Amino acid sequence: MDYLxxxxxxxxxxxxxxxxxxxxxxxxxxxxxxxxxSDDPTTRRDCEEALNVAPVRLATVGNVETEVRDGTPADELRTAAADADSDEIVIGAHSGDPDATREPGSTARTLLETATRPVVVVPIPEL
Incomplete structure (x- = not known):
């Protein structure tokens, strides 16, 4: 399987x-x-830190690739899924910000409405 x-x-x-x-x-x-x-260094740093977690946590997976993109999240994730020919898109229900609402965020809602492949929305545990 190929996951995005x-x-x-x-x-x-x-x-x-x-x-x-x-x-x-x-x-x-x-x-x-x-x-x-690209013009928001704080957000970019947070995203790079988020990407650093994946290869460590997914050490038993055959191939883990990471990438930072610039653009609208839902659009970029749909494009990345098509580029990688992903079988499934996995996203968080909302921003990983501990103060974020528990409701599905705009990216999750948009992908659920527009993606052409399965979308799995995982809950973000409260801290």
């Missing part, structure tokens, strides 16, 4: 990795994408 994981924080990446722990194997590929504006 969309993240914006260390907490979101951890929740996605928890989900993939029981699913992804040594034969699979996980592409982890974070979307951050």
């Amino acid at each position: 994981a969309g993240t914006d924080s260390v907490h979101t990446t951890a929740a996605i990795c928890d989900y993939l722990d029981d699913r992804a194997t040594g034969d699979d590929t996980v592409t982890v994408v974070a979307v951050a504006p």
